[in-house]
Amino acid sequence: MRNFNFNNFTDIRFGTDQIEAHLHDVLASYGQNVLLVYGGGSIKKNGLYERVMHQLPDLNVFELGGIAPNPKVTSIEAGQKMTKAHNIDVILSIGGGSVIDASKLIASAHYYDGKPWDLVLNTKIRQTLKQLPVVDILTLAATGSEMNKNSVISNPETHQKLGTSGPNSPVVSFLDPTLTYSVSKWQTAAGSIDILSHLTEQYFDQAENTDVQDGMMEGLMRTVIKWAPVALNEPDNYDARANLMWSSTMALNGLVRTGKENGWTVHGIEHELSAYYDVTHGMGLGVLTPRWMRFALNAQTEAKFARYGRNVWHLVGSDVAVAQAAIQATYDWIKALQAPTTLTALGIESNENFAVMAQSAVTLKHLDKVAYVPMTSDDVVALYQAS
Ligand code: NZQ
Ligand code: ZN
Numbered sequence: 001m002r003n004f005n006f007n008n009f010t011d012i013r014f015g016t017d018q019i020e021a022h023l024h025d026v027l028a029s030y031g032q033n034v035l036l037v038y039g040g041g042s043i044k045k046n047g048l049y050e051r052v053m054h055q056l057p058d059l060n061v062f063e064l065g066g067i068a069p070n071p072k073v074t075s076i077e078a079g080q081k082m083t084k085a086h087n088i089d090v091i092l093s094i095g096g097g098s099v100i101d102a103s104k105l106i107a108s109a110h111y112y113d114g115k116p117w118d119l120v121l122n123t124k125i126r127q128t129l130k131q132l133p134v135v136d137i138l139t140l141a142a143t144g145s146e147m148n149k150n151s152v153i154s155n156p157e158t159h160q161k162l163g164t165s166g167p168n169s170p171v172v173s174f175l176d177p178t179l180t181y182s183v184s185k186w187q188t189a190a191g192s193i194d195i196l197s198h199l200t201e202q203y204f205d206q207a208e209n210t211d212v213q214d215g216m217m218e219g220l221m222r223t224v225i226k227w228a229p230v231a232l233n234e235p236d237n238y239d240a241r242a243n244l245m246w247s248s249t250m251a252l253n254g255l256v257r258t259g260k261e262n263g264w265t266v267h268g269i270e271h272e273l274s275a276y277y278d279v280t281h282g283m284g285l286g287v288l289t290p291r292w293m294r295f296a297l298n299a300q301t302e303a304k305f306a307r308y309g310r311n312v313w314h315l316v317g318s319d320v321a322v323a324q325a326a327i328q329a330t331y332d333w334i335k336a337l338q339a340p341t342t343l344t345a346l347g348i349e350s351n352e353n354f355a356v357m358a359q360s361a362v363t364l365k366h367l368d369k370v371a372y373v374p375m376t377s378d379d380v381v382a383l384y385q386a387s
Helices: 018-028 048-055 073-085 097-109 116-121 123-128 185-203 211-233 238-251 265-277 281-296 302-313 319-336 354-365 377-386
Strands: 011-014 033-038 060-064 090-095 134-138 150-155 160-165 172-175
Touching: 011 018, 011 238, 018 048, 018 134, 018 172, 033 073, 033 097, 048 090, 060 073, 073 097, 073 116, 073 150, 090 097, 097 116, 097 134, 097 150, 116 123, 116 150, 116 160, 123 160, 150 265, 160 265, 172 238, 185 211, 185 238, 185 265, 185 281, 185 302, 185 319, 211 238, 211 302, 211 319, 265 281, 265 354, 265 377, 281 319, 281 377, 302 319, 354 377
Parallel strands: 011 172, 033 060, 033 090, 090 134, 134 172
Antiparallel strands: 150 160
């Protein structure tokens, strides 16, 4: 187990009726001027917007809607202008990972006079800045953005989709599973695959004998595997939505990554797909993950894959048989969620960008050094081609 520091200050308000009980007072404790950040309008369709505004009659609420999935740097620029123009005290972020990611970077950009993209390219600048408090209401279980410091921001002009980490996670996160009843089958599947991927990325890691973390992850993986199909078939099943929501938060709030090398191979390879083709993050992971597992299975990794098969998929048999069956089970689970299983099915027809995407993934994520099984850019191209 590697050395680590761990702290997480996000105050979680989980369950129904927390918004009515606490949202107003939480926001007012930071000031009167609130920037409400949201996405393409789902919160207006499902009544959440009205419900929230009803709680805040005495606060000055300014609105920044239209944050797109795979949030673009232009939205951050718009948010930066608004926080400065209206002397914003606190950001209220309502949505999935895209909206919360955008909000966290806007919160930093408030204290910066240059272009927000500078902060994505140079995390050191961002770390020296203060950050406005972000209060969020999560509406989609997937990324863990509700309890981590990360944002993933796209710049379509340069075909870049890059991660950036700020000084703080959200100050308060409202996690009401009923708010995810309206999430489509497509996004429910994508979110669930993303959660499983966060866990496999941290589970299959160069650091060995991390049994505390691996045991927690096995429980979280079993949870997602069990409840995702239920949520797909019964969108308003509270237990399904609650288990998915809490596992999304627990999978990426920093707890299970402690003591690990954190190579994060498949995410680096997927972020290139989103950067070039704007695909849904979880769906890109769903296509790549089982293929990456096949690449990564070898004599050295077989025992870990077998442990995954036994403890997560309840498989029995020899190491090699269980390891292979576990990879097949992962593929079958993704397919059963009605997710695409090939890049073509995701709408990616041409392989003309694969070489440059592969090189970028290897360079940005140091896949030739820190990945669970190191990868060259030729390996990554082969993975794209096999997908
Ligand atoms: O924009 P609206 O209208 O709200 O609709 C959204 C959006 O179209 C919709 N949606 C969200 N909640 C809903 C709903 N529709 C109906 N009912 C609801 N309750 O779902 C669509 C997708 O939303 P998005 O926020 O993009 O999804 P997700 O939470 O999966 O976030 C994906 C983004 O997060 C990044 C991804 O790369 C991607 O950009 N990630 C962030 C991470 C982090 N901060 O740690 C880690 C992840 O690995 C990931 O990279
Ligand atoms: Zn992810």
